[in-house]
Amino acid sequence: ETGVTQSPTHLIKTRGQQVTLRCSSQSGHNTVSWYQQALGQGPQFIFQYYREEENGRGNFPPRFSGLQFPNYSSELNVNALELDDSALYLCASSKGVAGEVHEQFFGPGTRLTVL
Amino acid sequence: GNSVTQMEGPVTLSEEAFLTINCTYTATGYPSLFWYVQYPGEGLQLLLKATKADDKGSNKGFEATYRKETTSFHLEKGSVQVSDSAVYFCALSATAGGTSYGKLTFGQGTILTVHP
Numbered sequence: 557e558t559g560v561t562q563s564p565t566h567l568i569k570t571r572g573q574q575v576t577l578r579c580s581s582q583s584g585h586n587t588v589s590w591y592q593q594a595l596g597q598g599p600q601f602i603f604q605y606y607r608e609e610e611n612g613r614g615n616f617p618p619r620f621s622g623l624q625f626p627n628y629s630s631e632l633n634v635n636a637l638e639l640d641d642s643a644l645y646l647c648a649s650s651k652g653v654a655g656e657v658h659e660q661f662f663g664p665g666t667r668l669t670v671l
Numbered sequence: 672g673n674s675v676t677q678m679e680g681p682v683t684l685s686e687e688a689f690l691t692i693n694c695t696y697t698a699t700g701y702p703s704l705f706w707y708v709q710y711p712g713e714g715l716q717l718l719l720k721a722t723k724a725d726d727k728g729s730n731k732g733f734e735a736t737y738r739k740e741t742t743s744f745h746l747e748k749g750s751v752q753v754s755d756s757a758v759y760f761c762a763l764s765a766t767a768g769g770t771s772y773g774k775l776t777f778g779q780g781t782i783l784t785v786h787p
Contacts, residue, residue: 560714587773589773589774589775591775596779596780597779597780598675598760598762598777598778598779598780599715599760599775599777600777601774601775601776604774612774614774646714646715648715648775650773652773658773659717659720659773660717660773660775661717662707662714662715662716663714664713664714665714
């Protein structure tokens with residue numbers, strides 16, 4: 557069984573640019589969540605996708621957007637990058653069933669540096 | 672809103688010492704509680720979990736008990752090893768009306784270093 561994978565591993569961008577991060581969920585999982593982990597901090601929830609629709613969003617501006625595809629893989633897009641967007645971006649997949657909490661499996665993350 | 676508070680770190684111990692990392696939470700309803708571990712350069716791994724009051728989660732010698740009366744979920748291990756050196760995160764997940772399946776709210780993390 558393949559775990560959660562993310563690409564790229566590292567990325568360097570400059571202020572104002574746009575970036576797309578990718579996540580392949582674990583087999584059998586229909587829910588993908590994205591988290592931002594700033595250096596020395598705990599992960600912060602960005603948003604979650606369940607069966608291709610956004611299902612909950614954290615306190616992040618609209619320039620953070622996402623997609624989930626029919627195979628349940630997902631993209632995180634960030635427009636107009638700011639220096640504070642520098643962080644480790646984590647993707648987690650899980651099986652979603654209404655009203656039930658399921659274990660989330662995390663990928664290794666993408667380290668984004670904004671210069 | 673939901674929040675998780677962990678004890679300030681870093682924590683430095685000698686091998687075979689007893690470990691406690693404190694975690695308290697604020698949440699509406701009945702959250703599930705988790706401990707995640709992050710080894711250097713890696714993503715998060717679930718260490719243990721508890722889904723209702725008085726449940727004890729355990730794994731690899733680590734334990735934590737869901738205490739609703741004190742809103743706590745402290746992590747303990749009787750004898751730590753050098754290989755336990757990592758960052759430990761306490762987290763909670765609450766659901767309401769079937770939405771936000773398992774959105775996790777994390778504490779700030781506690782760095783544990785174990786010396787031989």
